Structure formats: C-alpha cells, structure tokens
Amino acid sequence: MSQAYDRGTVEDFGRWREFSAGMWAWIFHKFTGWVLVGYLFTHIAVLSTATGGAELYTGTLQGLEALLVVRFLEIGLLAVAVFHILNGIRLLFVDLGFGLDQQDRSFYASLVLTGAIVVASVPTFLGGKFL
Amino acid sequence: MSTQIETKETEDEEIEEQSPGERRREIKRQRAENRAKRVEAELDEAEQTRRLKVFRYDPEVEGKEEPRFDDFIVPFHKGMTILDALIYARDHYDSSLTFRHSCRQAVCGSDALFINGKQRLGCKTQVGDLEDPIRIEPLPHQDVVKDLVVDMEHFYDQMHAVEPFFDPDETPDGELEEQRQTPENREYVKMATRCIWCGACMSSCNIAAGDNEYLGPAAINKAYRFAMDEREGENRKQERLRIIEQEHGVWRCQTQFSCTEVCPKDIPLTEHIQELKREAVKNNLKFW
Ligand code: HEM
Numbered sequence A: 001m002s003q004a005y006d007r008g009t010v011e012d013f014g015r016w017r018e019f020s021a022g023m024w025a026w027i028f029h030k031f032t033g034w035v036l037v038g039y040l041f042t043h044i045a046v047l048s049t050a051t052g053g054a055e056l057y058t059g060t061l062q063g064l065e066a067l068l069v070v071r072f073l074e075i076g077l078l079a080v081a082v083f084h085i086l087n088g089i090r091l092l093f094v095d096l097g098f099g100l101d102q103q104d105r106s107f108y109a110s111l112v113l114t115g116a117i118v119v120a121s122v123p124t125f126l127g128g129k130f131l
Numbered sequence B: 001m002s003t004q005i006e007t008k009e010t011e012d013e014e015i016e017e018q019s020p021g022e023r024r025r026e027i028k029r030q031r032a033e034n035r036a037k038r039v040e041a042e043l044d045e046a047e048q049t050r051r052l053k054v055f056r057y058d059p060e061v062e063g064k065e066e067p068r069f070d071d072f073i074v075p076f077h078k079g080m081t082i083l084d085a086l087i088y089a090r091d092h093y094d095s096s097l098t099f100r101h102s103c104r105q106a107v108c109g110s111d112a113l114f115i116n117g118k119q120r121l122g123c124k125t126q127v128g129d130l131e132d133p134i135r136i137e138p139l140p141h142q143d144v145v146k147d148l149v150v151d152m153e154h155f156y157d158q159m160h161a162v163e164p165f166f167d168p169d170e171t172p173d174g175e176l177e178e179q180r181q182t183p184e185n186r187e188y189v190k191m192a193t194r195c196i197w198c199g200a201c202m203s204s205c206n207i208a209a210g211d212n213e214y215l216g217p218a219a220i221n222k223a224y225r226f227a228m229d230e231r232e233g234e235n236r237k238q239e240r241l242r243i244i245e246q247e248h249g250v251w252r253c254q255t256q257f258s259c260t261e262v263c264p265k266d267i268p269l270t271e272h273i274q275e276l277k278r279e280a281v282k283n284n285l286k287f288w
C-alpha cells in the first residue's frame, strides 16, 4: 500500500542500507541468475563461430583471450556463477526446511567461499598477461 | 517514568473579574508555562538527553498535510523504551503527537513502528540501544492516518482471509469437556500461536509491498497455527491449504527472511511459510 503522497525517507531507495542477510542473498541471487542467462547468449554466439570452420573459431577465441578486459570479465563470470551455485544450494536447503535459523550464516559462508575461489582462480585467468 | 502529569492548580482567587473563557485560557497558559519550566528542569537534571526525529503528518489540519519530521529532546533514563520517549514527547511538548499504544509490554501489538530503519515495537525497543537521532516513522507500505498511526484494515483483511478459527471434525461428547491436544503438538504450534497482530512482518515484506493481494507472513503463520493443529478438521484443513496455495499465497514468498528478522515475538515465519509450501505440494502429489 504505497502512498499517493511523499513519505520522504520512509519508503525511499535509501532503505538498501538497512537490508539484512536474507535480503542481500535474494538480490544477489536474482542478479547473478540473470547475468548467467546473459552470459548464455554470449557463450552461444562465441561457440557458433565453430560453424564457420576451425580457423575462425580458433581465431575468435585467441582474439578474445588476448584482451585483458575479457580476462577480467571471466573472473567476474566465475564469481557470479560460484555465488549463484553456492547460494542456490543454500536456497535448496531453505526450501527443504533445513537450517533456516542459520540462513544468514550460510549466506556469509557462500560469500566467503566465493571470494576464496575467485582469488584462487586469478592466476589461471590472468596467466600469460602479467606473469 | 509516569505518563501522568500532575497538574498543579496555580490559578488563584484573584482572577475573579475574568470571563469563564478568559479564565480557561489563563489556566492553560499557566500550565503550559509550568510544563515548559518542568521540562527545562528535567532536561538539566538528566545525565543524558536523546533526540527523537518523529514523522508528522495530519491530512485534516491545514499546514500539516505535508509530511515533515519534528525533533524532540527527551531526558534519558536507563530502561527507557521508545514508547516511553514518545509518551514523554507527547505529554511535555506536543499533545497532538499521535501514536497507538496500550499494554507497554509487547502483548497488544499496537505500537509497531519504523524505528531507525527497522520495524520494531516501541515498547520493546530500548532507547539506549539506538543511535541518535532516533528516527521514528509509521510502518512503511501502509496508509498513514495521522503521524505514526497507520491504517491496519488491509492487514486485518489478510488475517481474516485465512479463516483463522478452529473447526474440528468431532468434538468431545461431554458438554464441558476440553478438546485435548498432545503436549508435542502444542509444542509444535507454540511459536505460531504467539502472534500479536502488530503488522511488523507485513510491513517489512518486500513482496507484500508490491503485491497487495499476497497474504503475507502473519496471515500465513495464522493458517499454519491451525493447519498444524492436530485437532483441525480434515475439511477445514483442505480448505485452508486451498487458500494458502492459491496464486497470492505461500508461493509468493521468496525467502528474503525480512519478516522473521523483525517479528517481535521471534516467530520463525519463513520456516512456517516454507513448511506450508511443502505441505501444499504433498497434499497435491498423486502417484497414479
Ligand atoms: C548448479 C547450478 C545452479 C544452481 C544450484 C541454481 C540454483 C537456483 C535456485 C535454487 C534458484 C531459485 C531461487 C529462488 O528460490 O527464488 C535459481 C534461480 C535462478 N537461476 Fe539458478 N542455479 C544454477 C545455475 C543457473 C544457471 C547456469 C543459470 C543461467 C543460465 C541460472 C539462472 C537462474 C535464474 C535466472 C534464476 C531466477 C532468478 C529469478 O527468480 O528471477 N541458474 N537458481
């Protein structure tokens, strides 16, 4: 029941600062889910170059991997995918009714684990660029 | 601190010449002066004072239709609740400051407010736990009637929508015999029975805010309380499950946990909603 008049700070967007774990988990899950859908299209587009022959496919991939920004985007993609999977598992437990009182901790665990995996992946993704 | 202000009758016999109206105004003026002096003294005496920023709005009074925030400085004492602070502000500064309250002990559910960005009961929230200035607003996503008072009609409609009454298939033979429940079952629905209809959960729910038809956590919890009661009649239970599994029922819940976070009675609302989701699925599963 929103108001026709302005309630000022009561219902403004500044409320995100007051969100707690469950709400952040929901927002990140939505966001990462849709980023993954977006990536799916890119993925298909790149892979489709194989229909134009081995030469073209190899060239496309080599061209992309030569770009530093692509390397960073890959790290971002990994972060998004890992978080979505880990939090997805958390949500499956929530759906099954396990550990609902630990839902905030499992969210933080998803975040920390995502961070650790992403950091560990950096050498692989940036291999040959800086090293 | 007492909410009652002992009114010292200071006017004397000397003002006999005045008309009744004048006398009344004179008395009022005197009282206001005394009150102001007392407030000053109390603020001086208090070891600590706190600042409230209170949402004000009154559509019926000219000049107050525009929402605004009023500041009130109140003397702080250990154990002071937000409700105490509001009562102080109302009794000492502005008698038109409007808010609901009754039990002052988290039982009646009248004073759910939006305090420093979170739905809380005024009477269950310690001033000492909050940072200055303490922002007090009416519950979000509900129509404001005046100041901190919101229209609860929609909330009550949602609560009634789940048919929150007990309807067993069979009652004991003896006229005055109790309908027994096992201690285990009582324990099972215990938390669900604790709802005080404050509306905090409903106001905190992002989904309920965007979908007015969504039953919302409190109403679903109410349905849970009866559906999980072993004495509930089979027909009534089916009827109840039908209500909660409809389009704007349990499946709207996105497990954001906002309701569970704010419930002053610590009811595990999300857990109850999830359980009813599973109950609804189980109820509809057929293997033939
Ligand atoms: C092991 C991998 C994955 C797991 C465990 C997983 C888990 C989940 C779960 C449990 C939900 C439901 C969230 C809820 O309850 O509201 C969900 C939503 C979603 N997932 Fe995944 N997911 C995975 C992979 C993917 C992939 C690869 C994509 C993209 C192609 C994806 C896109 C989405 C989208 C778009 C949503 C819906 C977001 C919304 O509600 O708007 N997921 N995921």
Ligand code: SF4
Pocket: B194, B195, B196, B197, B198, B199, B200, B201, B202, B217, B218, B221, B262, B263, B264, B265, B266, B267, B269
């Ligand atoms: S479930 Fe909790 S927050 Fe919701 S109305 Fe009942 S007591 Fe208030």
Ligand code: FES
Pocket: B100, B101, B102, B103, B104, B105, B106, B107, B108, B109, B110, B111, B112, B121, B122, B123, B124
């Ligand atoms: S005054 Fe009754 S719940 Fe706060």
